[in-house]
Amino acid sequence: MENQEKKEYVAPQMTVVEYEFQDSLLKCSGPDMVVCDDEP
Secondary structure, eight states: OHHHHHHHHHGGGSOHHHHHHHHHHHHHTSSOHHHHHHOO
16 A cells, blocks of 8 residues: 555656656565566
């Protein structure tokens, strides 16, 4: 649920590309580090 809150906060002040990139960073630093390895 914390990730969803951050996504909603980050999305409006970033472009779609920056939003997706930031989303990847959040997942990479979280328990889903698998995503970081899948999306360099």
